[in-house]
Amino acid sequence: xxxxxxxxxxxxxxxxxxxxxxxxxxxxxxxxxxxxx
Numbered sequence: 929x930x931x932x933x934x935x936x937x938x939x940x941x942x943x944x945x946x947x948x949x950x951x952x953x954x955x956x957x958x959x960x961x962x963x964x965x
Contacts, residue, residue, distance in 0.1 A: 931960055
């Protein structure tokens with residue numbers, strides 16, 4: 929079930945920037961799911 933969009937599409941300057949964003953996305957996803965009834 930779709931709950932909410934975390935962010936739009938992005939281009940990344942490096943693989944390191946992509947990996948860092950993936951980690952932020954994981955944390956944001958955990959926060960969203962913890963707040964769902």
